[in-house]
Every structure is written in C-alpha cells, then in structure tokens.
Amino acid sequence: MMISENKHKAGFVNIVGNPNVGKSTLMNQLVGERISIATFKAQTTRHRIMGIVNTPDMQIVFSDTPGVLKPNYKLQESMLAFSESALADADVLLYVTDVVENPEKNMDFLEKVQKMSIPVILLINKIDELASDTSSKGGNSQQKLAAIVDRWHTLLPKAEILPISAKNKFGVDVLLKRIQELLPDSPPYFDKEQLTDKPARFFVSEIIREKILLYYDKEIPYSVEVAVESFKETEKNIHIRAVIYVERDSQKGIIIGHQGVALKKVGTEARKALERFFDKRIFLETYVKVDKDWRSSQRELTHFGYNPEG
Numbered sequence: 001m002m003i004s005e006n007k008h009k010a011g012f013v014n015i016v017g018n019p020n021v022g023k024s025t026l027m028n029q030l031v032g033e034r035i036s037i038a039t040f041k042a043q044t045t046r047h048r049i050m051g052i053v054n055t056p057d058m059q060i061v062f063s064d065t066p067g068v069l070k071p072n073y074k075l076q077e078s079m080l081a082f083s084e085s086a087l088a089d090a091d092v093l094l095y096v097t098d099v100v101e102n103p104e105k106n107m108d109f110l111e112k113v114q115k116m117s118i119p120v121i122l123l124i125n126k127i128d129e130l131a132s133d134t135s136s137k138g139g140n141s142q143q144k145l146a147a148i149v150d151r152w153h154t155l156l157p158k159a160e161i162l163p164i165s166a167k168n169k170f171g172v173d174v175l176l177k178r179i180q181e182l183l184p185d186s187p188p189y190f191d192k193e194q195l196t197d198k199p200a201r202f203f204v205s206e207i208i209r210e211k212i213l214l215y216y217d218k219e220i221p222y223s224v225e226v227a228v229e230s231f232k233e234t235e236k237n238i239h240i241r242a243v244i245y246v247e248r249d250s251q252k253g254i255i256i257g258h259q260g261v262a263l264k265k266v267g268t269e270a271r272k273a274l275e276r277f278f279d280k281r282i283f284l285e286t287y288v289k290v291d292k293d294w295r296s297s298q299r300e301l302t303h304f305g306y307n308p309e310g
Contacts, residue, residue, distance in 0.1 A: 010186040011091030026166040027064040059188040237281040
C-alpha cells in the first residue's frame with residue numbers, strides 16, 4: 001500500500017476594491033509584516049505590491065492593489081491598470097468593501113469581477129464600526145450587517161461573503177484557512193524565505209511617502225513622488241539619499257517648511273521607521289526637487305515604476 005504524501009499548495013491571491021476600504025491594512029495582517037502603506041488617507045497605495053506567506057506545505061502570494069477609481073490623469077490611469085491586471089492572474093480574488101460603502105460604486109469594475117470564473121471572496125471590512133454604532137436607526141448591528149450581505153449577494157451571487165475587521169484581526173484566521181482550501185496544488189513560486197517581490201529601495205520610498213501623507217494636508221501628498229538615488233548597505237548601517245519630487249515651486253516650499261523644519265520632521269520620522277523596518281542604523285539624506293506635471297508624463301511615470309506591464 002502506497003503512502004500518499006501531502007501536496008504543496010501555492011497560488012496568487014489578489015486584493016482589490018475601492019479606495020480607503022482597508023485593503024492595505026488587511027494585506028499587512030495577512031502577511032504579518034508592514035508591506036503596504038496603511039494610513040487614514042485614501043489612495044495611499046499607488047503600486048501593486050506582493051507580500052508572501054510561507055508555511056512548510058503552502059505559499060500564498062498576496063497582491064495589494066491601488067483603490068479602483070475613475071482616472072483623472074495618467075498616474076491614476078496607471079493605478080487602475082495595476083488593479084485591473086490583478087483580475088487577470090489571480091487564483092483567488094479578495095474583493096474588499098466596508099460597512100458604509102455604496103455597493104454600486106464603480107459598477108464598471110464590479111461587472112468585470114462578476115464575470116470571473118475563479119473563486120471570489122467578498123470581504124465586508126470594518127464591522128467593528130457597526131458594533132460601536134449605538135444609534136437606534138436601522139436596527140441593531142446584526143440586522144445592519146445582514147442587510148449589507150444581502151445587497152452584496154445580489155451583486156456578486158457567486159462570491160463567498162465574509163465579515164471581517166482587518167484593524168482588529170477579526171475574521172483574518174478564518175479567511176486564511178479558506179484561502180488555503182482554495183489554493184491549487186503547486187510548487188512554490190518564490191524562495192520560501194522571501195517576504196515580498198519588491199526591492200529594499202521600494203520600501204524606502206514608500207516609508208518616506210507615508211510620512212509625507214501623515215504630516216501634510218490637502219493636495220500636497222498626492223503631488224509627491226519619492227525616488228531613492230543612493231542605497232549603500234553595510235553590515236551595521238544603511239546610507240540612503242532620497243529625492244522628494246513635487247509639481248510646483250510652491251509645493252517645494254511647503255515640503256521644506258520654514259527654515260527646513262517640516263522636511264527635518266519628515267526625515268526624522270522616516271529614519272525611525274526605516275530603522276525598525278531594516279533593523280539597522282539608518283543615515284538618511286532627503287532633498288526636494290520640482291518636476292512639473294510628473295503625474296501626467298508617461299516617461300516620468302515609467303521612471304518612477306508605474307508600468308504594470310514591467
């Protein structure tokens with residue numbers, strides 16, 4: 001009698017949805033490391049970012065994508081292309097919504113999800129906000145959640161629906177177990193020690209951009225891109241030179257601040273975060289340059305890595 005061996009499972013699990021529903025927070029909970037920017041501001045993820053979960057008999061390659069939106073300029077066109085590319089190569093699709101979003105928002109993208117033949121898990125995030133809602137309007141939290149589930153079941157009848165709270169890790173273990181059941185038998189796609197497909201320089205620029213998102217108001221963060229010009233690593237420390245690009249001279253002045261105070265604060269906070277991320281001492285130099293209309297220049301966007309085909 002032959003003894004059957006446990007087969008290895010591996011596959012691509014892609015996370016899509018509208019802006020600000022908690023995709024990056026979910027990604028970070030699933031992967032267990034800080035991979036995607038997760039702030040309170042919408043449209044913080046601009047690239048498609050892969051995070052890899054490994055166990056002895058499984059490899060899940062998660063992909064966090066920018067929020068789906070109607071593009072107003074070339075940067076947003078590129079972001080939408082990243083999101084749509086996630087529909088093409090998934091083994092399992094996670095469509096993330098929350099308890100306040102209108103289910104019929106962005107129906108063009110939703111119609112593409114409806115036509116998919118792969119397993120789709122619809123995640124209703126932020127259910128903790130229902131529990132904390134003490135108002136009597138619309139019934140209790142269970143009744144409100146049931147109504148949300150019913151609306152989504154009408155729009156995506158083939159999808160499995162799971163209520164979660166990514167922030168509080170509620171439902172994340174159940175989701176991981178279900179993903180494992182749905183993954184195909186396959187050898188691993190990446191080295192089993194690998195955490196992400198992105199290079200170290202990518203996370204440097206993401207961390208600096210995150211601090212800019214946190215410390216500047218209005219349109220400034222969305223007019224900013226960060227490029228790492230130099231990354232020199234030794235056994236004990238890393239020397240980094242990064243350039244913050246803005247579109248206008250007035251934005252440059254705001255980023256730098258009076259006597260350089262604002263830029264110094266961003267640099268200090270970014271350095272602390274980078275030291276936690278790399279577990280090494282960081283020497284960080286930051287500069288600000290003007291690159292007019294970089295968000296509308298295909299050449300510049302390609303330079304900054306916004307090319308879903310690449």
